[in-house]
Amino acid sequence: MDLIKVNGIVVKSSDYKDNDKLVTLVTFELGKITCLARGVKKPNAKLKYAQEMFNFGEFMLAKKRDSYTLTDCVQTDSFSPITKDIEMYYCGCMMMDILSRIASYESQKTMLAQTIRMLSKLCYDEIVPEKVTTEFLKECLKQNGYDIDYKYCSVCGMDLVETAYFSDSAGLICSACANKQTDLPVNTNILKYLQSGEGSVEIAKVSNSYLAYFLEELVGIKANPMYFGSINYGE
Ligand SMILES: [Zn+2]
Incomplete structure (x- = not known):
């Protein structure tokens, strides 16, 4: 032994x-x-x-x-403040769940360090859970090889304004480059939030469900649907 x-x-x-x-x-x-x-x-x-x-x-x-x-x-x-607030607690549980399911050892190790930092933010810096969730999901995508550009079309390089589309082969693209039959539209409010972090808690929640969808499509990690709710396609 x-x-x-x-x-x-x-x-x-x-x-x-x-x-x-x-x-x-x-x-x-x-x-x-x-x-x-x-x-x-x-x-x-x-x-x-x-x-x-x-x-x-x-x-x-x-x-x-x-x-x-x-x-x-x-x-x-122990990150004990997390058990005092239900929204914080759910956010923490989602992070533990996704962290545990990252397959590659190297990206899991990096995500472990990032997750500790984000748990501290959640508990001690009073950053709203929805914004911590956004940062966590973006970092997960990045550490798993999908550093999505939220500002420019990944096909033609044009600025993304008003509506963008998500394509599982190209990432975020402009409406001119999109296949509108198959790509998922990302409306103005969501796009703006993903670019700048500006927006209400409600917008943040919907945007997070989009990021969770990107994570599922690109990395194959399905986040807890109880936490993210369902995506309203093309609303
Ligand atoms: Zn384009």
Whole structure:
């Protein structure tokens, strides 16, 4: 049995047997791993805090063949304000869910660092969850190879004004370059928000559902539809 140390965050914690939990971590050293946290459901368990979602810190694990058991944890941050506000909490859960499903190790590692930074913004800088969501989804697209240009048509280079279209082969394009039968229209308010971050919370929410759609089409990660609602095509 080896003892190892990893730095990461709890993205999921599920019940296992009577008193144990299976904890999914995204770590800088090993990417995504699952470890067994023994006895943490008992009321006075020493490591109760360690298995909670959003717990970020250094985890000490015992490794036996391919399985890990949690032996200790030094917490860096619990991001506790996140549990005080439902919108913040949903935003945090969406980030943990998507972070856990990024397939490439390198982009997951970069996204882990970015996600920690965004959780801090959410909890301590009082930035509205919708805007943190926008930044998170844009960064996810970028780290997975889709650094979308929201200002210029990716085909002809013209400024995108009023209406743009999303094409899953070209990204955001102008109406002259679009195939209006197959490409998804992105209206003025959404386009403006994606370019400048200006717009109401409602516009931000709709825009985020578009970004979630881009992520699904381009990267193949489907975000939780409960969080993003459905996209109103061409409204
Ligand atoms: Zn164009």
